[in-house]
Amino acid sequence: MYLAMGRFEPRWLSLLLFAVAVLRALGTRERLWIWSAVGTGVLAMVALLGNEALPLKLYPALVNAVLLVFFLVSLRHPPTVVERLARLQDPQLPPFAIVYTRRVTQVWCGFFVLNGSLALATALWASDATWALYNGLLAYLLMGLLHAGEWTVRRRVKAAHGHV
Known part of the structure; x- marks a missing residue:
């Protein structure tokens, strides 16, 4: 992540994080992990929209x-x-x-x-x-x-x- 943060805009890294969130949500039935995926998705979307690294961090x-x-x-x-x-x-x-x-x-x-x-x-x-x-x-x-x-x-x- 550290190496990528210096080379790619946060919005592109957020797409990877969002993909992880979607895969997590699709791969589980437990509510806790679904909410975790939702939280991850929110962080990724905020990073994507604002092109900021903080949500990724x-x-x-x-x-x-x-x-x-x-x-x-x-x-x-x-x-x-x-x-x-x-x-x-x-x-x-x-x-x-x-x-x-x-x-x-x-x-x-x-x-x-x-x-x-x-x-x-x-x-x-x-x-x-x-x-x-x-x-x-x-x-x-x-x-x-x-x-x-x-x-x-x-x-x-x-x-x-x-x-x-």
Whole structure:
């Protein structure tokens, strides 16, 4: 995106973002993802009409907001997102694992709040280079660190409960 922003007008990049929104809307039946596609479409249309890069730069903040809502809703209406993912590997999760997956879902919610806030701040107040560095690299490194840390903790929790 950073390289493209310097070479193409935002209106042309917005067409790509709009295409992603349409494909997302067509490829799902879940309301949350449909609303996400609508939000993406709105950002793309604003960028297209105003030929401004800011709406395109707001996309990572939108993604974090949607993921936050998705994870929060799963906390209110279990099973949580993380429990659903865990059940793909082990359909018969023991009770301690369900408690653990709930806690991991809460941690990811915190991550989405922090990451989304930083994505928003870099879009609104940072240079294009800073925005691209954070949203194109650092955010992914932080996600990887969180995942690696969770994997390490999960192994210890399983071992403490006699599951290897």
